[in-house]
Each structure stands twice: as C-alpha cells, then as structure tokens.
Amino acid sequence: MKKLVMLASALLALLLLFAGCTPYDGNTATENGLTCYISRSGGRAFAACWDWDGDPDNTDIVIPERCAGAEIVSIGGFFGTGVPTPFSVRQESGNARPDTDAEPETVIFTVRFGANIRAITRVGQMYGLVLQQDGRDVSVSARYYFVCEGENDKFYTEDGHVYKKEDGSLVTDIAYWDDAGE
Numbered sequence: 001m002k003k004l005v006m007l008a009s010a011l012l013a014l015l016l017l018f019a020g021c022t023p024y025d026g027n028t029a030t031e032n033g034l035t036c037y038i039s040r041s042g043g044r045a046f047a048a049c050w051d052w053d054g055d056p057d058n059t060d061i062v063i064p065e066r067c068a069g070a071e072i073v074s075i076g077g078f079f080g081t082g083v084p085t086p087f088s089v090r091q092e093s094g095n096a097r098p099d100t101d102a103e104p105e106t107v108i109f110t111v112r113f114g115a116n117i118r119a120i121t122r123v124g125q126m127y128g129l130v131l132q133q134d135g136r137d138v139s140v141s142a143r144y145y146f147v148c149e150g151e152n153d154k155f156y157t158e159d160g161h162v163y164k165k166e167d168g169s170l171v172t173d174i175a176y177w178d179d180a181g182e
Contacts, residue, residue, distance in 0.1 A: 029068030036067035037079055045070035046077030046121075052089045054131050056107060061089075063113040075113060076121035086122035086173075087111075089142045091131075102130045102137035108177045109142055110160075114150045120162060123174040145177045 027038040028048070036045040045067045052058070063072055076087040089109055111123075123144055131138050145160035155162050155171070160178070162171040 029070075031064070031067050032062075034061075034063070034067065036070070036072060037077060037085065038068055038070045042070055045072045046074035046085075046119075047072055047087055048076070048085055049088050049090050050109075052091060052109075054091060056133075059107060059109045061109055061111045063111065063117065065114060065116050071116055073116060074119040074121060075111070075117060076123060077119070078121065084122060086124040087120075088124035102139035104141060105133075105138045106141050106143050108145055110145045110147060112147045112149050113152075114148070115152045117148075117152060118154050120155065120171050120174070141175075143175050143177045143179075146174075 027040070027042075029036055029038055029045070030051075033051040034047055035049045035051070037048055038045045047063050047067070050061045063075060066072060077085055079085045124142075131140055146157045146162045147160075148155055148157040148162070152165075154165055156165055157163070161176055162174065163169065164171060
C-alpha cells in the first residue's frame with residue numbers, strides 16, 4: 001500500500017509539473033519592432049512587446065499574422081513553466097531612465113489585431129519610462145486602445161475595448177485608454 005501511495009504521489013507531481021509547462025521557452029524573434037515568443041514547434045507565437053521610438057505620433061501597433069514564420073495567436077502569453085508575460089511597450093533607445101520627479105503623461109497606443117488572435121493575456125502599462133520632451137522630463141504611462149481588424153472568432157472591439165464573443169464580457173487585466181479594464 002505504501003508503494004502504491006508513493007507511486008501515485010510521484011505521478012501526481014509529474015502531472016503537475018507538465019501541466020505548468022508551456023510550449024514557449026527562450027526562442028524569440030523581433031520583426032518591425034515587435035518581439036514574439038516562438039513555440040518550440042515553431043508553429044505558434046505570442047506578441048510580447050513592441051519597441052517604441054518615443055515619438056508621440058508613432059503609437060500605432062499592428063500585430064501581424066506571423067512572426068518569423070510562426071502564426072501569432074496571442075497578445076501576451078505564458079513563458080516557460082507558466083510565467084505570465086504581459087504584452088507591453090518598451091523604449092527602443094537607451095534614453096529611457098527611471099525618474100520619480102518627472103511629470104506624468106499618458107500615451108495611448110492603438111493595438112490592431114486580426115482574426116488569428118485567440119487569447120489576450122494581460123496588457124501592461126510601462127512604468128518608469130522617462131523621456132525628454134520639449135526640454136522637460138516626462139514619465140510615460142502606456143494605455144491601450146484596441147481595434148480588431150477583420151473577423152475574429154474569439155473577440156470583438158468596441159470603443160477601444162476588447163470583448164469576448166462567447167458572452168460579451170470585457171477582457172480585463174488590460175491598461176485600457178480609459179482605465180475600464182483594471
């Protein structure tokens with residue numbers, strides 16, 4: 001009986017270990033400023049971050065259908081053993097630096113996605129980014145306005161918000177342009 005309990009415990013531990021693993025490991029690719037995690041099989045990817053040049057007129061993010069040949073199926077995702085990896089904007093130049101005395105400013109990024117997106121896993125704000133604008137330090141907080149381009153089986157957008165088609169509920173854990181999803 002003791003051996004049976006030990007065997008069952010070992011099998012349960014193994015099952016829990018594999019249940020926490022994701023198909024995404026350290027394989028990344030960056031195209032047109034968008035960094036994606038590519039699955040081990042190379043067939044799927046999730047959009048992890050977009051490199052921003054700091055130009056307030058350059059805030060349109062297009063999630064393409066593919067990255068390095070892999071179909072992008074998620075905005076944000078889970079890496080390795082299930083570590084949540086939110087989609088975010090990062091500063092592409094080395095000019096960014098943390099500064100608590102900088103003036104706060106919100107920058108709204110438009111995220112355009114298509115029919116291939118099946119999951120949206122948290123979309124982060126980008127804190128601590130300080131830019132030099134018009135001779136002053138500005139602390140940027142990213143917010144997002146979403147547009148679903150084309151027919152998507154899982155999601156639709158309205159007024160910059162993402163909703164699930166199955167029940168019409170708002171997708172939360174997103175730093176929406178108007179704070180609706182937090």
